[in-house]
Amino acid sequence: MTYAIISDIHGNAPSLQLVLADARAHGADGYLFAGDYCISAPWANEVIGLIRSIPGARCIRGNDEDHLDAPDGDDGQFEVSRWCARAISPDNRAWLDALPEEIALDCQGVTIRMAHSSEAFVGKTLHEHFRTSALPARYPEGAVSREALLDDFRHTLAQDERFCACLATLQQGIYIFGHNHIQSHGCFDGRWLINPGSCGLPLDCGDFCAAYTLLTIEDGVISVEERRIPYDVEALIAQVKTTGQYQNARIWSEVIFSEWHTCREKVYFFLTCADEYARRTGDERRPFARDTWEAAYAAWQDCAGQRWPELFVR
Numbered sequence: 645m646t647y648a649i650i651s652d653i654h655g656n657a658p659s660l661q662l663v664l665a666d667a668r669a670h671g672a673d674g675y676l677f678a679g680d681y682c683i684s685a686p687w688a689n690e691v692i693g694l695i696r697s698i699p700g701a702r703c704i705r706g707n708d709e710d711h712l713d714a715p716d717g718d719d720g721q722f723e724v725s726r727w728c729a730r731a732i733s734p735d736n737r738a739w740l741d742a743l744p745e746e747i748a749l750d751c752q753g754v755t756i757r758m759a760h761s762s763e764a765f766v767g768k769t770l771h772e773h774f775r776t777s778a779l780p781a782r783y784p785e786g787a788v789s790r791e792a793l794l795d796d797f798r799h800t801l802a803q804d805e806r807f808c809a810c811l812a813t814l815q816q817g818i819y820i821f822g823h824n825h826i827q828s829h830g831c832f833d834g835r836w837l838i839n840p841g842s843c844g845l846p847l848d849c850g851d852f853c854a855a856y857t858l859l860t861i862e863d864g865v866i867s868v869e870e871r872r873i874p875y876d877v878e879a880l881i882a883q884v885k886t887t888g889q890y891q892n893a894r895i896w897s898e899v900i901f902s903e904w905h906t907c908r909e910k911v912y913f914f915l916t917c918a919d920e921y922a923r924r925t926g927d928e929r930r931p932f933a934r935d936t937w938e939a940a941y942a943a944w945q946d947c948a949g950q951r952w953p954e955l956f957v958r
């Protein structure tokens with residue numbers, strides 16, 4: 645049995661199409677989707693339609709599905725969430741709302757569990773080391789090779805006592821999660837941890853690729869293959885610029901473009917910048933209102949990481 649494990653598509657239907665074609669070519673006969681189907685790229689309906697057309701696909705809910713319930717107000721900080729919520733069809737919204745938070749399944753006597761965040765399995769330990777906002781300090785030279793990242797992932801976690809204590813409470817088996825958009829995997833004392841990375845918005849300091857992972861279980865033997873499918877990011881951005889999302893949520897779209905260009909976290913740093921901007925101007929409105937959102941983005945572009953350098957290395 646070979647599963648294609650796919651997570652964090654974030655409305656990027658072109659990347660999902662590439663991943664599904666690659667998975668089919670590699671003999672995938674099962675599909676596991678680990679959440680975050682919408683928000684960031686504008687094709688949530690197309691993404692959900694593709695997933696719903698796969699017989700037997702197993703899916704769980706991600707945290708971005710919760711953002712579809714963003715509070716009313718003028719479209720500042722939540723411009724993209726509210727645009728996406730308006731764009732999703734009622735039928736697809738009902739499908740999203742019915743998704744479970746976690747699932748467990750058995751494959752040839754091997755138990756596979758899946759939740760959107762590693763926190764469901766190992767507490768905050770993994771995320772503290774390997775969250776995207778920590779990567780600029782972790783890899784200050786910029787891009788990091790897959791081999792170096794996997795070495796770091798396995799070595800760092802194996803040496804973390806709190807992580808090992810969490811791990812000891814888990815039964816042997818396979819634990820799948822996404823959420824941090826960092827493709828990684830490792831086997832720790834009989835417990836496999838697998839994060840397929842992000843299909844639609846990779847943030848793991850590599851090349852811009854649609855990431856996913858193949859998991860094969862054959863006669864009880866487990867093997868894992870990380871896949872990364874390169875594609876034309878400029879063509880993707882040009883396509884987004886023709887959509888209603890870009891017209892209605894330009895600032896959020898532009899921040900996502902910079903994540904696609906760099907394969908690194910930008911949203912968190914922009915939100916931090918906006919918070920600092922609002923604090924300096926005495927604006928206590930949260931979520932950020934339209935005028936603050938636009939002014940903070942102008943300041944963000946202006947400083948480009950220079951004027952408030954302490955904001956960009958946290």
Ligand SMILES: [Fe+2]
Pocket residue numbers: 652654680706708823824825
């Ligand atoms: Fe995500």
